Structure formats: structure tokens, C-alpha cells
Amino acid sequence: MLPLAERLRPKNLNQYIGQKHLVGDGAILNQMIKNGNISSFILWGPPGVGKTTLARIIAHTLERPFYTLSAVTSGVKEVRDIIDKAKRANNLASNALFKEEHPSNAILFIDEIHRFSKSQQDSLLGAVEEGIITLIGATTENPSFEVITPLLSRCQVYVLKPLEKEDLLALLERVITEDDHIKQLNIVVKETESLLRYSGGDARKFLNIIELVTNAGITTIDNQTIVEQLQQNPTAYDKDGELHYDIISAFIKSIRGSDPDAAIYWLARMVAAGEDPKFIARRLVISATEDIGLANPNALLVANACFDTLTKIGWPEGRIPLAMATIYLATSQKSNSAYMAINDALEWVEKTGNLPVPLHLRNAPTKLMQELGYSADYLYAHDFQNHFVKQQFLPDQMVGKQFWIAQGSPQEQKMNEWMKFLWGDDKNKL
Numbered sequence: 001m002l003p004l005a006e007r008l009r010p011k012n013l014n015q016y017i018g019q020k021h022l023v024g025d026g027a028i029l030n031q032m033i034k035n036g037n038i039s040s041f042i043l044w045g046p047p048g049v050g051k052t053t054l055a056r057i058i059a060h061t062l063e064r065p066f067y068t069l070s071a072v073t074s075g076v077k078e079v080r081d082i083i084d085k086a087k088r089a090n091n092l093a094s095n096a097l098f099k100e101e102h103p104s105n106a107i108l109f110i111d112e113i114h115r116f117s118k119s120q121q122d123s124l125l126g127a128v129e130e131g132i133i134t135l136i137g138a139t140t141e142n143p144s145f146e147v148i149t150p151l152l153s154r155c156q157v158y159v160l161k162p163l164e165k166e167d168l169l170a171l172l173e174r175v176i177t178e179d180d181h182i183k184q185l186n187i188v189v190k191e192t193e194s195l196l197r198y199s200g201g202d203a204r205k206f207l208n209i210i211e212l213v214t215n216a217g218i219t220t221i222d223n224q225t226i227v228e229q230l231q232q233n234p235t236a237y238d239k240d241g242e243l244h245y246d247i248i249s250a251f252i253k254s255i256r257g258s259d260p261d262a263a264i265y266w267l268a269r270m271v272a273a274g275e276d277p278k279f280i281a282r283r284l285v286i287s288a289t290e291d292i293g294l295a296n297p298n299a300l301l302v303a304n305a306c307f308d309t310l311t312k313i314g315w316p317e318g319r320i321p322l323a324m325a326t327i328y329l330a331t332s333q334k335s336n337s338a339y340m341a342i343n344d345a346l347e348w349v350e351k352t353g354n355l356p357v358p359l360h361l362r363n364a365p366t367k368l369m370q371e372l373g374y375s376a377d378y379l380y381a382h383d384f385q386n387h388f389v390k391q392q393f394l395p396d397q398m399v400g401k402q403f404w405i406a407q408g409s410p411q412e413q414k415m416n417e418w419m420k421f422l423w424g425d426d427k428n429k430l
Contacts, residue, residue: 004211005204007179008171010053012061015174017203018167019050019160029054029158033061040128042113042137042147045160046245048202051138054160055109058136065089065106067133071115076123082108083127106133113137114146121148128154141279162201169196171203175210182210185219194226200245247273251326252283256291260330267326277318281307284325295335295409302328333409341404348401355395388422 001007010016013023013030022029032038038058043051059066067082086106108124110116127133128151135155139146143157163171169192175182176189199206213221213229247269254262270280285303292299306325310318360378379389392399406416 001181003208004175004179004182005207007181008174008207010050010057012057016050016053016057017171017174018163019054022158022160023054029058033058036062038062038064038107038134039156040135040154041156041158042135042139042143042152043158043160044139044141044143046140046162046202048199048204048206049160049163050203051160052109052111055107055136055138059107059109062107064134066109067106068109068111071110071112071120074110074120076120079120079123082106083123083132086127086133105131107136108133109136109138111138112140114139114141114143118148121151125150125154141276142282145278145282163203163206164201165196168199168201168203168206171206172210175207182214185214187214187219187221189221191222194223195221198226198230248275248280248283251280252287252291255284255287255326255330256334258330258332258334260327263326263330264323267322271319271322277310277315277322278307280322281310281325284322284329287329290339291334291336292329292332293335293338294412294415295333295407296411299329299332333411335407335409335412337404337407337412345403348398348403352395352397355397358392358395360391361393386422390423 013033016023021027024030043054045051056066058064065086067085069078069082086108089106108127113121124133124135128135137143137147137155143152147155172189172192172195176187177183195206195209198209209226209230210221213225216229218225218229247266251263251266251270254266267280271277281303284306285300288299288303302325306321309321313321360376379391381387381389383389394401406412406419
């Protein structure tokens with residue numbers, strides 16, 4: 001018997017659950033499907049939110065030839081073979097006699113496209129550019145980091161979200177009412193909180209948990225039953241779901257909380273589970289800027305050096321620089337003042353719009369601009385003692401606004417004292 005997740009896989013948009021911002025009435029992918037004109041795109045989102053299913057539905061609805069590759073098992077040869085098949089199909093389709101039998105513009109779906117090497121991605125460029133294939137990629141990783149720029153420029157990126165509570169409850173209703181095997185069991189649903197919590201917005205894991213419970217002969221779904229079954233079967237659902245998100249969360253929070261032992265433990269859990277090392281390294285870089293920040297600027301250098309070393313030495317030795325960076329960040333003093341400052345500034349930009357740049361700060365590359373006063377009265381800081389002179393740098397309407405507020409670390413207190421020495425009490429009065 002097929003797994004429940006495969007038996008319940010939607011075959012059309014009416015059965016597809018979630019992602020209304022993409023496939024709901026009037027949404028971009030819905031309109032593309034209705035118009036029959038699909039351009040290449042990449043679906044970016046966590047596991048179990050319908051990336052593969054959506055690609056299949058599009059190909060089926062548009063009656064296009066559909067080829068699939070997994071970046072884990074496929075190479076350049078497989079990509080070129082499919083491009084050759086698509087060319088032959090397109091040539092047949094150009095003949096009106098064969099048009100209905102051989103629809104043009106095949107769809108190539110590449111799962112985990114972030115795992116494709118640069119050469120593998122390069123091999124796609126010509127076919128995508130010439131319209132030989134329509135590429136649909138799926139990734140759980142940020143395409144900006146993992147997809148080469150030329151390919152990314154040829155594809156729109158659409159973000160898929162974890163499924164909401166209402167989506168999963170609708171899926172549960174489908175399970176109970178549509179699956180022939182489950183219907184025979186007369187399942188009674190009393191509580192769903194644990195089922196929803198453990199699934200974490202992942203439809204595949206949601207269905208796997210239901211299947212685990214029902215295969216054990218249990219016909220009543222409640223919180224206690226779900227917890228007991230998952231504790232007895234800790235590997236019953238895939239590592240890319242709850243472990244991927246819950247453990248990385250525990251890892252970062254342990255670093256933020258200055259507990260190197262806990263941080264190393266969660267790092268070991270990820271390493272043992274086969275987590276992508278670059279995923280961990282990227283989170284260390286983020287933590288170095290968001291949580292350590294100006295309290296220890298060297299943390300960012302260490303995190304970047306870890307990422308660089310990891311790419312050079314590979315695996316399994318790469319676990320060592322990951323451990324070094326983890327301990328360094330966890331034991332560093334912490335500050336989120338830069339993180340808070342940019343968030344505050346962005347809020348003010350949203351509120352105030354495009355405030356004019358003061359004339360003395362503007363660029364004056366032409367004579368007309370100089371005549372209009374651009375850059376006039378600007379004081380060149382290096383001409384003054386301490387390379388500093390008091391002048392206004394914020395727009396008129398924002399003079400006196402403070403975004404960066406020093407926190408308690410010695411490094412930031414030193415920076416703050418220097419600002420006070422230079423500006424005194426005058427900065428907010430300019």
C-alpha cells in the first residue's frame with residue numbers, strides 16, 4: 001500500500017491546500033495556470049508545504065511533458081539528456097499534426113535545486129533562456145545563497161509558507177473522508193493540539209503521524225496518544241521537518257543564552273542527523289551579527305572564517321570549525337543594538353517616506369547642482385581635530401532622533417564614550 005501522504009497527494013488546485021497567496025483566486029500562479037503561460041520559477045519553502053505537488057499539478061493541468069530530477073542523485077548528464085528529449089518534443093510540436101499529441105515547452109522539475117553544483121546549474125542556462133524547458137525548482141534553502149546569479153535572474157522566486165492550523169484541519173478532514181483505508185477504521189478525533197504542534201506546518205509529517213498512529217491500531221486521536229506514540233517512535237517522521245526547525249532554534253537560542261554546552265549538544269544533534277553544514281554555518285553568521293553584534297565585532301570574522309574553512313576542507317572535518325565558532329559565539333558578550341537600530345530605522349523610513357537629503361550632504365557633480373547649493377557648506381571632517389566637526393547629517397524633520405543605543409558591553413560603552421566626547425550634548429540639538 002502506498003504511504004498515506006502519497007495516497008492523499010492533490011491532483012488539481014481544488015484539492016491543493018494552503019499557499020492561497022500563490023494559488024488562490026487572482027493569485028500569480030493561479031493566473032499563470034489559467035492563461036496557460038508558465039515562466040520558469042523557484043519554489044522556496046520548508047518541507048511538506050506542497051512544492052513538488054504544485055509542480056505536478058501545473059504540468060498535469062497544462063498537459064505539458066513533465067520531467068523530474070533530484071539534485072541529490074542527478075548530474076550534468078541527466079540534465080542534458082532531458083534537455084535533448086525536450087528539444088525533440090518541441091520539434092514534434094512544431095508540426096501541427098503532432099501538436100496535441102506532443103505538447104510543447106516541457107516542464108523540468110528539480111527537487112532540492114540548492115544541492116546542484118555550479119556546473120550543473122550552468123548546464124540549465126541555455127535551455128531556460130531559449131524556452132526549450134520551463135524550469136521549476138524546489139528548495140528549502142535561500143536561493144540567493146544557493147542558486148547561481150545567471151539562473152536566478154531567469155527565474156522568479158515564490159515563497160511557500162508553513163501550513164496554517166486551518167489548512168491542516170482541512171487536510172485531516174480529507175484523510176477521514178476520502179482515504180479508503182482510513183475510512184474503514186472509523187477514526188475518532190477528540191483533540192488536535194499535539195498533532196498540529198508536532199507537524200509544525202508540514203503536511204507530509206502531519207500525514208505521517210496520522211499513519212503512525214493508525215498503523216498501531218489506534219482509532220482515537222487525542223493529545224496524549226500523539227505524544228506517547230511519537231516518544232516511542234522518535235524517528236517516525238523525517239529529520240528535515242521538526243528536527244530541522246526546532247533544533248536549529250534551540251541551537252541559536254543556546255548561543256544567545258551563552259550556554260556553550262547546550263549549543264555544542266544541539267550542534268552534535270544536527271551533525272548526527274545529517275543536516276547541511278552550510279545551513280548551520282549561515283546561522284552562525286546571522287547569530288554573530290544579530291546576537292553578539294557590536295559587543296564583539298570579531299565574532300562576525302570568526303563566523304565568516306568558519307564558513308570559508310568549511311567550504312575548503314569539506315566533511316567530516318568541517319564539524320571542527322563549526323564547533324569552534326559555536327563555542328566562541330556562545331561565550332562572547334552579547335548585544336543586539338545594531339539589530340534594534342536597523343529595525344527602528346526601517347520603521348521610521350516606513351513612517352516618514354523619502355525625506356529630502358540636506359543640501360550640504362548632496363552630491364554635486366555638475367555646475368548647475370553647485371549653483372543650486374548642492375554640497376555647499378559641507379565640512380570635511382578630516383580637516384578638523386580628531387577628524388570630526390559638528391554638523392547636521394539627518395533630514396531636518398528627524399534631527400534629534402536616536403536609532404543606535406549602546407548596550408552594556410565594554411566594547412559598546414567604549415564606543416558610546418567616544419561619541420559623547422565628540423558630540424557632547426549637542427548632537428540632539430543640531
